[in-house]
Amino acid sequence: MRVLITGGAGFIGSHLTEKLLGQGHSVTVLDDLSTGAADNLAAVRDKEEFKLHVGSCLDEPLVIELVDQADYTIHLAAAVGVKLIVERPVHTIETNVKATEVVLAAAAKKQKRVLIASTSEVYGKSVKVPFHEDDDISLGPTNRSRWAYACSKALDEWLAFAYCSEKNVPAIIIRFFNTVGPRQTGRYGMVLPNFVRQALTGEDITVFGDGKQARCFGHVHDAVEGLTRLMMAKDAVGRVFNIGSTEEVTISQLAERVKKATGSSSSIKYIPYEEAYAEGFEDMPRRIPDVTRLFETTGFKPERTLDEIIADVIEDQKAILEGKR
Numbered sequence: 001m002r003v004l005i006t007g008g009a010g011f012i013g014s015h016l017t018e019k020l021l022g023q024g025h026s027v028t029v030l031d032d033l034s035t036g037a038a039d040n041l042a043a044v045r046d047k048e049e050f051k052l053h054v055g056s057c058l059d060e061p062l063v064i065e066l067v068d069q070a071d072y073t074i075h076l077a078a079a080v081g082v083k084l085i086v087e088r089p090v091h092t093i094e095t096n097v098k099a100t101e102v103v104l105a106a107a108a109k110k111q112k113r114v115l116i117a118s119t120s121e122v123y124g125k126s127v128k129v130p131f132h133e134d135d136d137i138s139l140g141p142t143n144r145s146r147w148a149y150a151c152s153k154a155l156d157e158w159l160a161f162a163y164c165s166e167k168n169v170p171a172i173i174i175r176f177f178n179t180v181g182p183r184q185t186g187r188y189g190m191v192l193p194n195f196v197r198q199a200l201t202g203e204d205i206t207v208f209g210d211g212k213q214a215r216c217f218g219h220v221h222d223a224v225e226g227l228t229r230l231m232m233a234k235d236a237v238g239r240v241f242n243i244g245s246t247e248e249v250t251i252s253q254l255a256e257r258v259k260k261a262t263g264s265s266s267s268i269k270y271i272p273y274e275e276a277y278a279e280g281f282e283d284m285p286r287r288i289p290d291v292t293r294l295f296e297t298t299g300f301k302p303e304r305t306l307d308e309i310i311a312d313v314i315e316d317q318k319a320i321l322e323g324k325r
C-alpha cells in the first residue's frame with residue numbers, strides 16, 4: 001500500500017514510517033520540519049520505497065497531489081506539547097484546524113482512506129476515569145490557552161466525522177494518550193525526556209504543581225502497533241479509538257523512578273504551575289484510557305511497562321548527551 005504520513009518526521013511519525021516500510025508498504029512523508037527533524041528518518045532515508053517532502057500541510061495543491069497518489073493518509077502533523085500551546089496559541093489553533101481541513105478535503109475528492117490523530121487532551125478536565133471514547137468532554141474557559149489545543153483537536157474530530165458521514169470519506173480517529181520513547185524531545189515540555197535529561201546531567205528534576213497529578217505513559221512502539229492494526233481493521237471506519245497504557249503513575253513517583261533508574265544524585269524540586277507555564281494554568285489530575293474498544297477491534301492493547309519505557313528513554317537521552325544522536 002502507498003501511505004502518506006503528514007508529520008512523519010516527528011516523534012511518533014518517524015517510528016510509524018519505519019514500521020510501515022518494514023511491513024512492505026511505501027511511505028511518503030510530508031513534514032515542514034518545524035518540530036520534527038529529518039534526522040529522525042536517518043534509518044530509512046535511502047530506502048527506495050521512502051520519500052520525504054519538506055512542505056506544509058497548509059499547501060493545498062501539494063496536499064491534494066500527495067493524498068491523490070496515496071492509498072491511505074495518516075494525518076499526524078500538528079502543533080504539539082503543552083508548552084508550545086501555551087506560548088503560541090494562534091499557531092496551535094491555525095495549524096491544527098486548517099491543516100486537518102485541507103487533508104480531509106483532499107481525501108474527499110476520491111474518498112481516500114484517512115486516519116486523523118487526535119489526543120487525550122480532548123477529555124479536558126473530565127474526572128470520570130478511565131476515559132471512554134463516548135464520554136462527555138469537559139474543557140476549561142476560553143481565556144486559558146491550554147484548552148485551545150483540546151478544542152482545536154476536538155474540532156478536527158468533528159470535521160472527520162462530518163466528512164465521513166456527509167462526503168463518504170472513510171476516516172478513523174485516534175486519541176493518543178501520553179506517548180513516550182526514543183526520539184521524543186523535551187524541548188516542548190514533555191515530562192519524561194526532561195526528567196531523564198535532568199537526572200543524567202545532575203540538574204534538579206522539576207516536578208510541576210504538587211506532583212500528585214497522574215498519567216499513564218505508553219511506549220511509542222505500542223502506539224504505532226495499535227495504529228497500524230486500526231488501519232487494517234475492518235470495522236474501524238467512522239469511529240474514534242483511545243491508544244495508551246493503563247499503568248498509572250503520579251508525576252512525583254515518576255521523578256523518583258527516573259532518579260533511581262539513572263542512579264542520579266539530582267534533587268527533586270517542586271515548581272508552581274504559574275512559574276512553569278503561565279498564570280492561571282490548569283492541569284488535569286488523572287488521565288487513564290479505556291482501551292477496550294481498541295482491544296475488541298484489533299486484539300491488541302499496549303503492554304510495555306513503565307520500567308521498559310524509562311530504560312529506553314534513558315538510553316536515548318544518553319546517546320544525545322554523548323553526541324551520538
Ligand code: UDP
Pocket residue numbers: 081082178189190191192194195206207208209213215251283
Ligand atoms: N511536568 C512536570 N515537569 C516537567 C514537565 C511536565 O512536572 O518538566 C508535568 C506536567 O505539568 C503534567 C505532566 O508532567 O502534569 C505531564 O506533562 P506532559 O507535558 O508530558 O504531558 P501532558 O499530560 O501535560 O499532556
